[in-house]
Amino acid sequence: MEEKKLDLNSIIGFILIFGILVYMMYTNQPTPEEVEAQEKAKQEQVEAEQKVKEIEAETTKTTVAEDFSAAAVTDSTQLVALSNKLGAFAYASTLPSATDQETLVESDLLSLKFSNKGGYLSEVKLKKFVNYDSIPIYIIKDGNAAFNINFSTTDNRTLNTKDLFFEPTVTKNGDNTVVSMKLKVSPTQFLEYRYELKPDDYMMDFTIRSQGLSQVINSSQEVNLDWRLKTYRHAKSISYENRYTDLHYDYEDGKDDYLGQMEDEETIQDVSWIGYKQHFFSSALLTDTPFKTVHLASKNLVEDEQIDTVFTKSFVSKLPLELQGGELNANMDWYYGPSDYKILDAYQRNLDELIPLGWGIFGWINRYVFIPLFGFLSGFLPHGIAIIIMTILVRIVMSPVTYKSYVSQAKMKVIKPEIAEINAKFKDNAMKKQQETMALYSKAGVSPMAGCLPAFLQLPVFYALFQFFPSAFDLRQKPFLWAEDLSSFDTIYKFPDGFSIPFYGDHISLFPILASLAIFFYMKMTTGQQMASQPTQEGMPDMGKMMKYMIYFSPIMMLFFFNNYASGLSLYYFISNLITIGIMLVIKKYIIDEDKIHAKIQENKKKPKKENRFQKKMKDMMEQAEKQKQQKK
Incomplete structure (x- = not known):
């Protein structure tokens, strides 16, 4: 409520100041000589400010407050509003990357787009496949997926990464393509999503890590990861495809199970991977260190197959991320690809259990x-x-x-x-x-x-x-x-x-x-x-x-x-x-x-x-x- 009042006061202040300036300009119109002198002075001031900005850009800042002085946002009132709302993470909103732009990266198999806002995959296209209507297979597109980290700060704010702006960089690691999405507090302090895409592979390395945030993130509160997906319909019969669309998970060192066809929820311990399986395509998040407690939910979105023709199911996973010394460091993997037994079994991570081949002897x-x-x-x-x-x-x-x-x-x-x-x-x-x-x-x-x-x-x-x-x-x-x-x-x-x-x-x-x-x-x-x-x-x-x-x-x-x-x-x-x-x-x-x-x-x-x-x-x-x-x- 205090933030809203402050924003309202700022708006009223702007209006009053603008009104006063208009009145002063009207009553104190300068002579032509004064106008010429003012224009010359203004030009000199702009050039001076530009030189100052260039010097500041080359200087390494050591505190969050110093970084704001070098920010792209020049309106001091806007900086104050951002600081009040986001605290230290306001810095990320002052960078040139604070837009809804996307970064496109491709391999032989995948075409991926990474969103600056939220830092997550905003589009995943499988390049070698089309659906029943000859349209390319998209696992993620047009906002059907969400990936968010919810955390508290030491100055008593609760923030969501999906609302914050990440700075993208694309580099090479041998034949691999590395996409780094950084949510910055300063040039040297950040939360990073690191994706490493390999040629001819549907599996990519994924790391969530932080640097210099031990005094920013509140370690006494839980840091939670929320992954959601509404699965697109890809087959001619949506009811038949939906019958083979489920949420699978691997837990307790090799056990596997899945949520039922209708609305269902479970809380599972020691989860090694979570798979959103569609009939012939799957998304899976795998971790090197099992998640201690995971809340999973599945909801059927096809009540009438004559009307509900776009999505089959909605999947939700909520899982905790552990802080180590006040920092995040979670090594994971993403799989976006076909639900093909031969491909999944080759990873030797029990992912073949995504394929319903039957239990026991079957x-x-x-x-x-x-x-x-x-x-x-x-x-x-x-x-x-x-x-x-x-x-x-x-x-x-x-x-x-x-x-x-x-x-x-x-x-x-x-x-x-x-x-x-x-x-x-x-x-x-x-x-x-x-x-x-x-x-x-x-x-x-x-x-x-x-x-x-x-x-x-x-x-x-x-x-x-x-x-x-x-x-x-x-x-x-x-x-x-x-x-x-x-x-x-x-x-x-x-x-x-x-x-x-x-x-x-x-x-x-x-x-x-x-x-x-x-x-x-x-x-x-x-x-x-x-x-x-x-x-x-x-x-x-x-x-x-x-x-x-x-x-x-x-x-x-x-x-x-x-x-x-x-x-x-x-x-x-x-x-x-x-x-x-x-x-x-x-x-x-x-x-x-x-x-x-x-x-x-x-x-x-x-x-x-x-x-x-x-x-x-x-x-x-x-x-x-x-x-x-x-x-x-």
């Missing part, structure tokens, strides 16, 4: 099998063909599992009449019926779980591929057949503007239709076999009806779910199900002979079957329970 399969395999195939084949070849290889490797599953179903089908006979014979005795059924399974060498186990073994592979295709940066903007971009949905028909089917979208994609048809015929084959082999248990739900519904429900669900997904994933499922259908037809027609299976089962039934301890114990328990039941009757 991530392991992707890292050590599918990523190297697809990288090898796409090195000499078109990406669509590489997907097809990889799918064929996966199905060939998994064919023994498919075979075992189908054989198990065939065995169950063969003994179905005998199961029905047991059900009819012991329909009033559930315990006995269960005993006889288990005995038949044991003698015939058949397990009802044998058909489930192969499917369970295939699950890690299917889920790993489900994670792999949406995360494969190499598929981005790669065409195949009618699909313009294998990392996005393909379109064979676009609905009129404003028309959209809920949960389906405003377009028709062909690859999901083909994949849904393939899975329909696949389920028709496998479910029909299961229905023929699976006896209906009395008192149990009719599994036949449930499976019949699933034949139609699953393809429809897949059709809706995949319409906005990457066409590369739909292509994989289409080819995979086609190959599986082919393998099952070959197995059924040329490999499996149900008569032979039946004969083998009958032969097994004649052989004495050894029981292990568990089977014997279960049998004894069931017999004991049956005896107790009979005694009660």
